Every structure is written in structure tokens, then in C-alpha cells.
Amino acid sequence: MNSRTLTTTSWFSVLRLAIVLMLLCGGLYPLISTQLGQALFPEQAHGSLVYLHGEAVGSRLAAQSFSEPRYFHSRPSAADYDPTGVSGSNLAPSNPELRQRVARDAAALSHQENVPVEKLPVDLVTASGSGIDPHISPAAAELQAPRVAAARGLPMDQVRRIIAENTQAPFLGVFGPTYVNVLTLNVALDQAERINP
Template sequence: MNMQNHQLADSSLGGHLRASIGLTIIALGLCGFVYSAAAASLGQILFPEKASGSLIFEKNQLIGSRLVAQPFTHIQYFHPRPSASKYDPMSMAGSNMARTNPELHKVIDERLSKISEQEQIEKTKIPADLVTASGSGIDPEISVQSAMIQVKRVAHARHISEQAVEKLVQVHTVHPTFGILGQARVNVLELNLALDLAGR
């Protein structure tokens, strides 16, 4: 009787094990492969540019991505947000320093002093996004206010009118989604490319 019970238990255990393995394989196939392939294919069909990384090409040469900030530092270009990851998409991250961290205060104060001197404005008028890094470290956009305080410098460096530069800022301003989500912002790479094109 005991032997019979053991055989039944072993048979039942084997059945459960086979069912578990079978379910795992099916779930892995459907969720890990079929769903991923279908979602990627649908993205390529509906949003081909975004699904490919929102890449920007000029004369068949890759310039960059609309989703990734670049370290513009020359005076004739608009500057992006600071980056704790040195604008590297492979190590994107924030500084992870708390607001009470003395080192963070020191870094921000240094950035404020540099921007104040460079843009010829008071420190109190400098937007926070120009002196603090984003969580990703590769945020491609800045606030409209951050772009506007750079207009005078860029216009002077390029020997064009401030009005012409302001117009480009306005043209490349992205307004809040549905009018309420997020804030008005400017893609730095697109704006700088537009400046280069306008100067040709």
C-alpha cells in the first residue's frame, strides 16, 4: 500500500513538474519573444522615427539624437543642462547628492558664478535647470527661460540680431502636452542645428 502511494505521489509530482515547465516555456515564448517582437514592429510602423532613436542626420551623417543632450560649450551655441554622467547615454545617471550635501551647494554656486559672468545677468535670474543636472544626465531640453537668457551671448557671437535668435527659440519651443502636461521647453540640439543652418 505504501509502495502504491509513493508511485502515485511520484507520478503526481512528475505531472506538476511537466506542467510547470510547459507553462514557463509558453509564457516565455509569448511574453518574452512574441509580445516584444510585436510591440517593436508596431512601434516601427506607427512611430518609425522615434522607434529608431529620433536620430538626426545631415548629408547622410549622424549628428545626434533628439533624445540625448550634447555638451555644447562654445559661446556661439546654446548650452544644455549640466550632466552628472558627462552626457554619456551608456552611464546615464544623476549626481545622487542630496540637497543638504555641501559639495552640491559648492558645484551649484560655481555654475551660478560662471553663468552669471558669461550671460551678464544676476545669479537670482538664472533658472534652476541651468545649474542642476537632470536625473538621467542626458536631458536634451532646457526651459524657455534658460534659452532666452542665452540669446544675447549667442547673437553677439554669431554677429546676428537678438530678434533673429529669439525667433528661432520661439520656433523650436515645444509647448506643454495637451496644454497642461510639463512645461514649455526647447531642444538644445535642434536649436543649435537651426542656428548653423540659418548662418549658411
């Protein structure tokens, strides 16, 4: 057996191995993992979509911009609420541009919610690292509750109850903060308003 035969044999072995690995890693593994994901975690595998009246209105994983007074507002987004352009602003706290933007937003929010600037929760004037964090703190939800209740003509007790129902505790009671998902909160309000017009 000469060296040319060995080289040809080696190339065929490498080619066979490449084809087998391509079929396993590029075909069989994604197919099995996708099917398992859809069987074990169907909601998450399909984007954690939130439905209102049978129609998908968004994902509980990505923030949306809400500007109407009848809705709870999300925190600011450095990505302009675009889940395909996830990013933070990368501006340091000492950056004049960031300070000006926060001061401007805080003044507008203070006027809108009729509270002093120093009483504003920090998450309502700062963007998250991803730019599309769908959560706000319970304090941020509580601050907006009077505006939402007035705009919808709902009793404050009912709005507070809906906030409490949409408040998530830390994972296993210790990992992460307590938070409120803005989209699910607004959808719950729309459903409550439809049930009790």
C-alpha cells in the same frame, strides 16, 4: 496508474508549458511589439535621432555638452552627459559640495553671459534628476541668445525666431513646463547659418 507515472506526466506538462510560454513571451510578444512600435512610431522606435546634413548628430531625448560660444549650452549634467550612466547627483540642497558647485558654475555663467548671478535661470546651474535632460527653459535660451547671435553674426531677431520655433508648449496645454530642446535648437541654427551664410 502509479505515482511515478503521475510525476513524469506532471513534469512533461510543466516542461511543455514552459516552452510554450518561453516562445510566446520571449519570442512572439517582443517580435510583435517591436514591429508595431516601428510601424506606428518609427522615429521614437529608432531613438528619436536628430539629423544634420543627412548625418545623425544625437537624440532629442538625451542632453549633450555644448561648449562653443556659437551654441546654446545645456544644463549641467550629474551623469557627465552619458546616457548609459543616467543619474542625478543625489546631493541635498543643504550639501556643501552642491552649494560650492552651484556657486562656482553661477559665477562662471554670470561672467560668460554678462548678467548678474541673481538673473540666472535656475536650470542653467542645476542638474536634472536624470542627469541628461535635453531641455532648458525659454528664459535660459533667451539669456544665451545675445552670446549665440554675436558668435554667429546673426541678427537677434532671427535667433529669437529660431528659439520660438523650437519651444515646446506643455503637453495638452497643461502637463509639464514650456521647454526648449537644446540639440534641435542648435541644429536649427546650423541649418539657418548654412542657408544664409
